[in-house]
Amino acid sequence: MDVLSAAIAAVRVGQPTSNRLRAGSEWCYRFAPYEGAGFHVLLRGSGWLLPDAGPPVPLGPGDAVLVPHGSAHTLSATPDATGAVPFETAVADPAGRTEFLCGKYRLSRARRHPLLASLPEVVHLPADVGRHPELRAAIALLGSEVSDRRPGSATVVTGLLDLLLVYLVRAWLAEHPGTGWPQALRDPEVAAALEALHDHPEAHWRIEDLAARVGVSRATLARRFTALTGQPPMAYLAWWRLTTAARLLQDTDLPLPSIAAKVGYASQFAFSHAFKRRFGVAPGGFRAAR
Structure with missing residues (x-):
């Protein structure tokens, strides 16, 4: 996507x-x-x-x-x-x-x-x-x-x-091509990194893996990605995983373990802990309020 x-x-x-x-x-x-x-x-x-x-x-x-x-x-x-x-x-x-x-x-x-x-x-x-x-x-x-x-x-x-x-x-x-997110979407490596994270939030990404995928050094990707998007790559990934999980909780009836796996969490416990820290409510409560 x-x-x-x-x-x-x-x-x-x-x-x-x-x-x-x-x-x-x-x-x-x-x-x-x-x-x-x-x-x-x-x-x-x-x-x-x-x-x-x-x-x-x-x-x-x-x-x-x-x-x-x-x-x-x-x-x-x-x-x-x-x-x-x-x-x-x-x-x-x-x-x-x-x-x-x-x-x-x-x-x-x-x-x-x-x-x-x-x-x-x-x-x-x-x-x-x-x-x-x-x-x-x-x-x-x-x-x-x-x-x-x-x-x-x-x-x-x-x-x-x-x-x-x-x-x-x-x-x-x-x-507005020259600043921030418009520039990020035009930067070949940063845009490729963003699309990789969006397409596969469940993958066990490390910054070095992401940098190798888009063809630049780890330091270069971290610097350019952070400058253009406002977040380091792994912080953006953590945010995107939980944002995707929130959408799945509201738009689907998938069980919590399936959602946790789809967004890259090894256990439902780890997912629930991270989700509550981000949204202030457990996944089950978030879904019940939809």
Whole structure:
């Protein structure tokens, strides 16, 4: 599994949702904080996204915005949030000149991948001609499906929303290639090491084995991996094993010994001890709370 797919799969909870709304000349909608990520696409007209912390973001037709950490914010016709009403109370104006597509992804903060944690509070992707054609295609298809419910639409919309999240994050990574996680995914050896750990968390990895697999010295891999991801390779592996275990506990009915083996623990006792230290609750309790 590639790293971005793994990062999203690790945190996804439930199904995403979306709404298409047409608004009149004066509109101002408030979005409360939530555990997940939100997005907005301005299909026509103009407006502003007003983060609670940060400068206003002007929006034009075709602009896409991702709010990756579920921060509170406002969408408004003007750069002023005064008089904002909850988005849930919005009433569509069929004659309105502004139309936008909004949605939410439910994502677990407890399992948040550092790649996603590294995203800024607001990811703004202007609709420049020729940039990110896959993102534009997904937006066009999603807008069509949401406005014209046809047979199979529920399945199509869910799939398009998943695609949209990948394309939004991918577009941001492409526009910030020189630092942190974007650079890690472009570094051949670090990216290869990440994929090896993601593909085989159950393996009995040692730093020297991982370095040999990707073709660099142990010291070189440790230095570059830590500099770009913020963690040494073996610390990242320990985190990824427990994050994968948490997902398996919530999404499957596999017995605890099987999950322990799948994520590289020799015994259920060792797994349970490590899991409780990381999440503050034993695996059985974590599963019961799903």
